[in-house]
Amino acid sequence: xxxxxxxxxxxxxxxxxxxxxxxxxDTDAATDSGVPTRSDSGCVDLVYEDGGTAAAESVDLLIMxxxxxxxxxxxxxxxxxxxxxxxxxxxxxxxxxxxIDFAPAGSLHLGVVTSDMxxxxxxxxxxxxSNFGDDGVLRTGSGSSDRDCAGRFPTFLEFxxxxxxxxxxxxxxxxxxxTAGTGGCGFEQQLDAVLKAVTPSRSAVDFVMGTSGHAxxxxxGFLRDDSILVILVVTDENDCSALxxxxxxxxxxxxxxxxxxxxxxxxxAVHPVERYIDGLLALRSDQPDRLVFATIVxxxxxxxxxxxxxxxxxxxxxxxxxxxxxxxxxxxxxxPGRGVAFPPTRIVQVAQGISxxxxxxxxxxxxxxxxxxxxGLILEEVxxxxxPICLDP
Numbered sequence: 177x178x179x180x181x182x183x184x185x186x187x188x189x190x191x192x193x194x195x196x197x198x199x200x201x202d203t204d205a206a207t208d209s210g211v212p213t214r215s216d217s218g219c220v221d222l223v224y225e226d227g228g229t230a231a232a233e234s235v236d237l238l239i240m241x242x243x244x245x246x247x248x249x250x251x252x253x254x255x256x257x258x259x260x261x262x263x264x265x266x267x268x269x270x271x272x273x274x275x276i277d278f279a280p281a282g283s284l285h286l287g288v289v290t291s292d293m294x295x296x297x298x299x300x301x302x303x304x305x306s307n308f309g310d311d312g313v314l315r316t317g318s319g320s321s322d323r324d325c326a327g328r329f330p331t332f333l334e335f336x337x338x339x340x341x342x343x344x345x346x347x348x349x350x351x352x353x354x355t356a357g358t359g360g361c362g363f364e365q366q367l368d369a370v371l372k373a374v375t376p377s378r379s380a381v382d383f384v385m386g387t388s389g390h391a392x393x394x395x396x397g398f399l400r401d402d403s404i405l406v407i408l409v410v411t412d413e414n415d416c417s418a419l420x421x422x423x424x425x426x427x428x429x430x431x432x433x434x435x436x437x438x439x440x441x442x443x444x445a446v447h448p449v450e451r452y453i454d455g456l457l458a459l460r461s462d463q464p465d466r467l468v469f470a471t472i473v474x475x476x477x478x479x480x481x482x483x484x485x486x487x488x489x490x491x492x493x494x495x496x497x498x499x500x501x502x503x504x505x506x507x508x509x510x511x512p513g514r515g516v517a518f519p520p521t522r523i524v525q526v527a528q529g530i531s532x533x534x535x536x537x538x539x540x541x542x543x544x545x546x547x548x549x550x551x552g553l554i555l556e557e558v559x560x561x562x563x564p565i566c567l568d569p
Contacts, residue, residue: 233280233403233404233563234284234285235265235281235404235406236284236399236406237284238373238408239289239410240410241410242411243356243358244362244413245302246358246412247412250472251410254354254355255320255355256351257547257550258354259347260548262286262350263343264551264555265281267343268280270552270559277555278558278559278560279562284333284334285332285397285403286334286335286353287332287333287395289310290369291361291369291411292305292361293311293365293369293417294307294309294361295309295361295363295424297385297421300424302362303361303424304361308384308387309360309361310369311390312370312371312390312395314331314390314395314398316328316353318352318356320355324348324349329353331395332397333350363424364411365415365417365418366417367409367415367523367526368383372389372390373389373390373391374389374391374398374407374459375388375389376388376389377392379455404467404558404561404562405460406554407468408471409471411473411474411520412474412516413518413520415522415523419444419448420445423442423445436504437503437504437505440505446522450529452526457530464534464535465536465561467561470539471540472540472547473517473520473541473542474507474509474543475541475543477509479493479541480539480544480550484528484537484539488521488524492508492519493519495519506518508543510543511545514545
């Protein structure tokens, strides 16, 4: 498997206060002379021999991109903002002002899945692969027409300090892979896509048609035991991960009525959100605070970054049928030129459950053109999950 790598720059202008290390970076000068050690306080010490540093964290970033036909503008916004997310994780610099805010990533894995998980074998318009869709397998292609995005990519992109690919090149390739196109199934199963991507086959958790997770199969090598696991869900609709695939049968006698409304009208036919809270936290059972579950979803912009409790209590994010268009749910936000987004109730409930059990989560709005503020908040959560950095006195 090929890997993409970037060399960490030397760190200068050191200052120390407790377990917080602040200094500026020179990303043009590469070195691998630093050696990280662990002090009794739990800090990661960066030991300098000739002014260089060794980064102290491993980060696995899984991005779930909705690839249904309403997501072209949102994917474009993600592609613009993603390089700063990558730069921030690699440098440990939340606001990219040249000061280190948390232990930078000495190793970054970046993988992408889509919301297309098929429709349980039932033929449904917009769902070209009815059995499994993209199946939670990490993407190796791009939906972008950009020349830089041509060809195939590794199962996941990999950065480490010993490589010769610049952060800009790495970020460009990341943006290519997250541009997933808009030909995916209109019945989004965002949560099952994420869980299947990172669940090992030996797990008791199973998926549609009795299949198992891909963490030690198709996606082997992406998820590491000691990493900060960051999951980013980008979608403009609620999750419809089906417990009973009959839900998608257009001719079903069990689930009747408008096919577009079934996920809402038959809540017992979709998996309970506890499946995803339990399944994701199990991956970091000893250190739940090293799981970051972030969403860019259909919440009004003024609720971006608010608590899950506040979002779920807001009438705008309560699911109900749109009286003006009774074949769909009422939008939670409507941005001229970008279209509508819908209440992400189940996804926010997963974020809420993860936070209540020691993990980290935040919910941000997809209903805005600029995702840069969202990236800054995600980096703050990654920094909070990272081990503190310090130097021995």
